[in-house]
Amino acid sequence: MAATCMLALASLTAGASAQDAPVSPGLALNRFNPAPAGDRMFGVQSPYVAGDLTPHASLLFDYGRDPLVLKQADGTRIGAIVSDQLFLHLNAGFAFGQKVMVNVAFPVALMQAGESPSGGGMSFTSPSSAAIGDLRFGARVSLIGTYWDPFQLAIGGYVWLPTGDASEGSFVGEGARALPQVIAGGRVKERFVWSFDLGPDLRRAVIYGGPDGVAQGTTLRTGAGVGILLGEERNFQIGPEITAGFVLDNDNDTPLKRATNLEAMLDARYRFLENFEAGVGVGTGLSAGIGTPQVRVVGMISYTPQMKKPEPPKPKDTDEDGIIDDQDACKEVKGVTNADPAKNGCPPDSDNDGIMDAQDACPQVPGVGSDNPAKNGCPPDADDDGIIDAEDACPQVKGVAHPDKAKNGCPSDKDEDGVIDAEDACVDIKGLKTSDPATNGCPGDTDGDTIRDDKDACPNEKGKADPDPTKNGCPVAVRVTETEVIILQQVQFDTAKATIKKVSDPLLDEVAGVLKEHPEIKKLEVQGHTDNKGSAFLNKRLSQSRADSVKKALVSRGIEADRLVTQGYGPDKPIGDNTTEEGRQQNRRVQFVIVEKVPKGSVTAPTSAAPAPATPAPAKPGDTAPATPAPATPAPAKIPVPAKAPAPAKAAPAPAKAPAPAKAAPAPAKAAPAPAKAPTPPKK
Structure with a gap:
């Protein structure tokens, strides 16, 4: 358009003229x-x-x-x-x-x-x-x-x-x-x-x-x-x-x-x-x-002046009590708000208990009459413990305030162990209810080592008494973590052999005892490690033989063979510096790594776990190392290195002195202390 x-x-034809059709x-x-x-x-x-x-x-x-x-x-x-x-x-x-x-x-x-x-x-x-x-x-x-x-x-x-x-x-x-x-x-x-x-x-x-x-x-x-x-x-x-x-x-x-x-x-x-x-x-x-x-x-x-949006008119409030006249049942008298329209804005009985606010000691809470002006109009408190009956879980027995509604107004139980303070032999320490007044409300002995849990640095592992509070009740040479059974002494072997020295029998006895106390450890890998001196192949073979010897020793102490797998890693997994004597001593070690666990106390049918690596047969001269590498293992817990490494053990060393055990992995509420000074590892 x-x-x-x-x-x-x-x-307008050609014959038309301007006079015939004038412009308007x-x-x-x-x-x-x-x-x-x-x-x-x-x-x-x-x-x-x-x-x-x-x-x-x-x-x-x-x-x-x-x-x-x-x-x-x-x-x-x-x-x-x-x-x-x-x-x-x-x-x-x-x-x-x-x-x-x-x-x-x-x-x-x-x-x-x-x-x-x-x-x-x-x-x-x-x-x-x-x-x-x-x-x-x-x-x-x-x-x-x-x-x-x-x-x-x-x-x-x-x-x-x-x-x-x-x-x-x-x-x-x-x-x-x-x-x-x-x-x-x-x-x-x-x-x-x-x-x-x-x-x-x-x-x-x-x-x-x-x-x-x-x-x-x-x-x-x-x-x-x-x-x-x-x-x-x-x-x-x-x-x-x-x-x-x-x-x-x-x-x-x-x-x-x-x-x-x-x-x-x-x-x-x-x-x-x-x-x-x-x-x-x-x-x-x-x-x-x-x-x-x-x-x-x-x-x-x-x-063009801008139009301002007008403010809505303020509702009328004749008595200036904050309640607008349209909602005030007493427009000419100051009052207070009330959910009842017939009382809203009227002089208050705020809690509707029949006692006017001017005489009510608790004007916002419905109560009962009392000759005591300080309690008039307040809720009843039958046991007179200062906690009103409506909030008192023990209204007939004097008690104390408590944030837990189920305990508010009940007799005091400071440690909240369910034993009231008047009957609790250990008022400030959570404990167990017993029939013996001397032990009622005191902590138990979880691991049964006769050392009370509150004084036991390792309440979940049997141990021995020790004047050091950080070691009291802990095993001497063994600790159990989520991933490893840590030994604080090393298994001693004859030089360049897999023969375990007699000095390590007490250590292996304790390891076996710990495994018996922890049936939830379903599969444990016994690892052998060496330093990097000498042939890597021979080192690996030696480490495998030593791991097998340790397994055999544990089986002889009553540990099921199917709970144990062995692996010799030779020098492949150092934890110390092989360029120093101290580091090499750290690397010559036996470790116990937890491969599989089940909940403690549960009965579980055996599961098909990955087969443990086969123990290699002794190599003949000229043999080469296997082509397939050993399976990966969890990173071992690091054992603290002593400030100065002791002299290596001789061919027939005296038994290594067991260090004072550090606090074992305790119950979750307690932090695990660092292990004590590491013992001298055996000489390869």
Whole structure:
């Protein structure tokens, strides 16, 4: 659809003359009708009244391209009667009581141009100079809603006074006319504004271009617009608006497309310095009616005080007791809040116990009467222990306060072992209830080593008495962790052999005893390790033989053979520096690594664990090491290294002196102390 206005010459024959069909004077061509200052759209009225005794003003520029073009009936362009129009609209308004708005607008054509075309025996004069338009007065009255409401309704309109030039070729004046309107709109969730107006534009009926030209006159005009509010302060608005006009005085059956004005525009505006706005709009014509431009551009700057959202009125509170009259059952007397509407705001019996607050020692808690003013109105306390019966777990027996509701008001049990202090032989230490008053409430002996748990540094492992509290009740040379059975002495072997020396029998006895006490250790790997001196192959074979010897020794002490697997690692897993004697001594060792565990005390069918690596047969001279590496084992617990390594053991050494055992891995509540000084490992 063409975006220009057309004056078809189909009926203007070559024989016609200008005298037969004179051009009608007094045509106000511009169809852009600016909304009053302070409204939300450029060309559509808003229904609200912005303020009370509040002024608004704006300067608005409006440019239209090709609002009136002469064309042949087949659409061939002859020339633009009006090719350009630039108007300045001076707009001012005044708001009264947020109900009535009056405004005035004065249009000035700053620039007009055209090509003065002729055709079909007719010639048209184009404007060529600035001119004053018709002065417009307007008013509207708000009927429903205010500036902030989602739906608002108003009536209003405009009248034009004939102040403009209405002569032929001026295109700015048309004489007196009026436009009454119904206006609707609103503001939705602080995110959108919308406006709509509708009314008849009452103007003189003329036919522009002679009897068979284009009918002009009373026109039904309407417009609608939507604005999206952006920014934290909602100070930026963008959105479309559309305006339309349909000529009703169509006495010569002008085709609808030339008797209709339809424009669409996208506009944006920004509020700054709180009370000022600037905006711009760009649009296009969507019909071929007279005055519809191909392109329209609008620019505006205005002064329009920002509307502040009113604070809701404070509810009335006659007696100033903080309870509004609508909810106060005693409006003239100060009172307090009450869940019962019949008592809310009245002088209080806050706890509804029948004792007025002025005499109630516990006004917020229902209670009972008492001759003692300090207890009057307070809840009962039968045992008089200071804890009310409703919260006293032992209301008939004097007790003490306790955070546990089940113990509050009951006799004291400091250590919370279930034995009250009056009967507890160990008041400050958790213990067990027994029939013996001397031991009632005292700790037990979990491991059965006759050393009481609270004095036993290793309460879960049988041990011996020791004056050192960190060793009391602990095994002498063995500790059990989650991953390893740690020995604090090393198994001694004959030099370069797998023969265990007699000096290590007590150590192996203790290891066997520990394994019997820990049936949850289902599979234990006995590991043999050497330093890096000599042949790696021979070292590995020696370490395997020594591991096998240790297994055999444990089996002979009653340990099931299927609980033990052996592996000789030779020098492959050092824990010390092989470049020093001290490090090499650390590396010559036997370790017991836990491979599989089951919950202690449970009975579990044997599970198919990964088979233990086969014990290699003694190698013959020239044999090579096996191609398949030994399976990975858990990282061993590190045994502390003595500050200075002792001299290596001789071929038949005296038994190594067992170090004072460190505290074994205790029950979870106690931290495991570091092991004592490591013994001298055997010489390879």
